Amino acid sequence: MRTDFQHLLVQRDDCVVTLTMNRPEVLNAFNDLMLHELTEAVEEAGRDNSIRCVVLTGAGRAFGAGQDLTSFAASPAVDEPITVSEHLKKYHRLVYALRRMPKPVVAAVRGVAAGISCNIALACDLRIAAENARFLQAFVRIGLVPDGGGGYFLPRLVGLSKALEMAMLGDEVSGPEAERLGLVNRCVPVEEFEAATTALAQRLASGPTRAYGLIKKLMYTSLDSELPASLELEGQLQDEAIQTADHREGVAAFLQKRSAKYSGQ
Ligand code: T3D
DSSP: OOOOOSSEEEEEETTEEEEEEOOGGGTTOBOHHHHHHHHHHHHHHHHOTTOOEEEEEESTTOSBOSBOTHHHHSOOOTTSOOOOHHHHHHHHHHHHHHHHOSSOEEEEEOSEEEHHHHHHHHHSSEEEEETTOEEEOGGGGGTOOOOTTHHHHHHHHHOHHHHHHHHHHOOOEEHHHHHHHTSSSEEEOGGGHHHHHHHHHHHHHTSOHHHHHHHHHHHHHHTTSOHHHHHHHHHHHHHHHTTSHHHHHHHHHHHTTSOOOOOOO
16 A cells, blocks of 8 residues: 555554554644545555554644644635635545445544544544543634534534534533543543554454444444335345355354454455
8 A cells, every 4th residue: 555645654554554644733734635645545445455444543742633724824805705615525535435444444533633633533433532632623613614524423423412512612522521422432541542542453453344344334324214224234234244254254263162263354
């Protein structure tokens, strides 16, 4: 997989790839190049069958500070219409790549995750936070609405009431509070953050990868479907899962009273 990016570090450890957004001088705020590089890397990781878990994190003291606001400074004249929706489509491509990737993606959040960086973390499958994490729907502070899927992910993760509070007040939510709310899966002390992230990623990378991909499809589709449609899909996906080598290995391991050794196939 390509590693020579300007604003993205790519680290491979066996079946885990860690993608580190790398503009620490601006708390990893997104410029167009970093967004493009991250999208390319995520899409490539999705296609590469030798990668079985992706970790997304930030360099330095932050996960990310949202869109780089210096790009807003050069606004056109007041009476000239500004259309940001075209630009947002580039973020949407990243969101889809994360959600549709047939393997687990973990966001590892240390320090601040603001604006669209926060919502990119919410687009990942699992989130681990350090105790110093700060989740912030910064949009309202500059008179904007949550984007990058925030209006979709946030109420589904924390409920409508808290989602509205975070979006309307724009206050920070700490790592421990985020765990309590269900915004992240777990929050760990800063000194344990890297080891805990590695352990989670390695565990996922040695699991039944194809089942994980099918689980993602089932869960994410169910959010938007009625019970009959979800039950129908469940049957189709189980037909697929039951034919995998990892399913056969899991059953054999159980019957032979040993640990399963999943190949990801
Ligand atoms: O076109 C489109 O795509 C529209 C989409 C918009 C999506 C969005 O994400 S809108 C929201 C954009 N983000 C923000 O509004 C957050 C702005 N940043 C902050 O509010 C604060 O920096 C934080 C709360 C994130 C962190 O505060 P703190 O005190 O820990 O750090 P700091 O000192 O404010 O920031 C450190 C440096 O990073 C500082 O630069 P300096 O003074 O050391 O040279 C600061 O200017 C820079 N920085 C932080 N955030 C951004 C940034 N530079 C550019 N863009 C940023 N978003």
